[in-house]
Amino acid sequence: MWNILLVEDEPFVRRSVRQSIPWEQLGFQVIAEAEDGYEAWDYMQAQPIDLVISDIVMPFMDGVALLKQAKEHGHSAHFIMLTCLNEFEMARQAIQHGAVGYILKLSMEREELESNLFKVRKLLSEKRRQHLLYLLTVYYKDLWSQLLGKREEAEQHLDEEIVAQIPAYVRIYARPAGCEPLTIQQVEALYDPADYDFLYVQQFKVWGYQFVFVWQDKELERQQSLAMNDSEPVLVTALVAKEKLLEQWEQILHQLNQYWYRSTNISQSEAGPRWTFSWKEERQVLKLMEAMEWEEGKALLCSIWTRMAAERKQAVLVKETAARLDKAFARMTEKEETETKQWEQASSHEEILEIIIRRVDYYAKYQVKHVVSDHPEISRIIDYVFSHLNQELTLKGMAQYVSMNEQYLSGLFKKETGESFITYVQRLRIEQAQFYLRETEQSISDICQRVGFAHKNYFLKLFREQTSYSPSEYRLEHRR
Structure with missing residues (x-):
């Protein structure tokens, strides 16, 4: 119900207005009356008022002055003015200051008053909708995070006082x-x-x-x-x-x-836990992919997806997991990840698995071995190397980057990755060069610079050592 304050210094007029309309049927209720503008303003500051129906001419503070006072102080109440035949100038002023309309007290036609009330109700409803647009958006996100057991991750929560406005x-x-x-x-x-x-x-x-x-x-x-x-x-x-x-x-x-x-034969109590699979399992998948063991990785994914289906994992979290894995695969191969739209439009558990397997096959074409390490400093170095492959990369520079002794880092890197630092960087650069030779029309000189080799002859020598082809032969053989 919208709250009305009736302001009129003549009791019989107030009574007439009260009795002329089935207020509740129109969504309104008259919650208070006042005899002048001062009394009305005191009430407006103390109670929520949506509509003021006010006489224009009153002692102490007239209706126009009350309207101006409300607007100057940012009060949101709408105004309908009551006026006599000789008060049209003041009625015009009231309209200029934001009154919704005015009604002649002498005629006081019910249809005219109802018409103004419908106009006010439309304005109030639209204002409330705009306010709810924000409140409910936050409310849904808060509830959604609770549904998925992630409330602590929600950006914002609504307190009880705000929820009461819904x-x-x-x-x-x-x-x-x-x-x-x-x-x-x-x-x-x-x-x-x-x-x-x-x-x-x-x-x-x-x-x-x-x-x-x-x-x-x-x-x-x-x-x-x-x-x-x-x-x-x-x-x-x-x-x-x-x-x-x-x-x-x-x-x-x-x-x-x-x-x-x-499925239609699973009860609420039989629905599986909301989480998908552990980070340990997820890291196992990533390690297989980064080791270029694509078929083993796909087999593990299929096994995990079968188990998730058997346990009826929450579909939303299955999608989140697939998107997160895809993002990691894209980062390994320096390719763009799948558009979010593909995950959103997937309509079944099998379809999500088909998409993620297709993406694995796609990424497998760009076989860049990006080693995973449990050691935080080695992981930082690997991420840095992968992001700065076209720049100068030295063991000394990496030792300074992670604040380690150069000799100690050399041994630690080989222990964690199975390769010396220089061998790791060279292999990564050659594998990137293979990708550009297969997938682009860039010249060999441009590719040489793009993957971080300062001297073309050294690049050609190293490329043949690792692939048994020259870059030109590799490109031609791939096209055949």
Whole structure:
């Protein structure tokens, strides 16, 4: 309900205004009355007021002065002015200062007052929608992080006082990933706004899932259904109090997970843990890939994906894991990672596995052996070398970079990687050169400089030693 303050110095006029309109049916309630502007202003500062219906001419502080006072102090209340026939100049001033409209007290037609109230309700609803746009976006992210057991990672949480500003009831419409769009307009078409004091429809998308939330102030339950492709369902919850939103969202997420695994016989209690697989397993996959053991890496991925399906891991976290692995593979090979859109549109567990395996095959073409080390300083050096391959790289420079003794670093690097520092850098540069020879039309001189060789003759000599081909022969052989 929107709160009204009625300001009028004549009691019978106040009574007439109160009795002329079915306020609650229009979404309003008169919560207070005042006899002059001073009394009204005191009340406006103490209580939330959405609309002031005020006489223009009153003792002490008139209606126009009250309106100016409210605007100067940033009060958000709207004003409808009551006026007599000889007060049109003051009514005009009130309109100039932001009043929504004015009504002649002598005629006091119900239709005219209702028309102004509808205008105010539209303004108030739009203002509230703009405010909710931000509040609910933060609210969804907070609840979503709780659903995935990651609340501590949420950027911002809403306190109880702010949550109190959110409408009291909500219903969720959900669409699985990879399906045709579910739009706000489609859901809005199911509701008649005239039945509601306030109705707000907002969309939230994450990892390809489409959620549309319908918020309302009254517990008006209507059975609503959407006529869409049966093979791509729209899931709908019951209307619930906002305090139950997290519980309802979790249930609908479980239904989406059933769709993800193409299963309908798994109870909520049988759904697997939310996490996917441990960092130890993830690092094992990365080590295989960095050692160029691509087939072993793919076999391990397939095994892990099979286990995740058996345990019904949360689909969203499966997508997150695949995207994170893909980013690591791209970093190893200096190729661009898969667009997020591909992960979002994947509609099944098998499809995600197919995508990640295709990406492994793609990255395998750029076989750059980027060694993983448990030693933090060696890992820093490896990352630095990989990012600065076209620059001068020396063991002395790396020793200074990680604040280590040069001789000690030499032994430690070989122990951790199986290669001396210079051998590691040379191999990496030759493998990068192989990639540019296969995939680009760059000249051999340009490739030589791009991978960090200062002297072309040394590059040619080293390339033949490691590949048994000259760069020109390698390029020709690859094309054959």
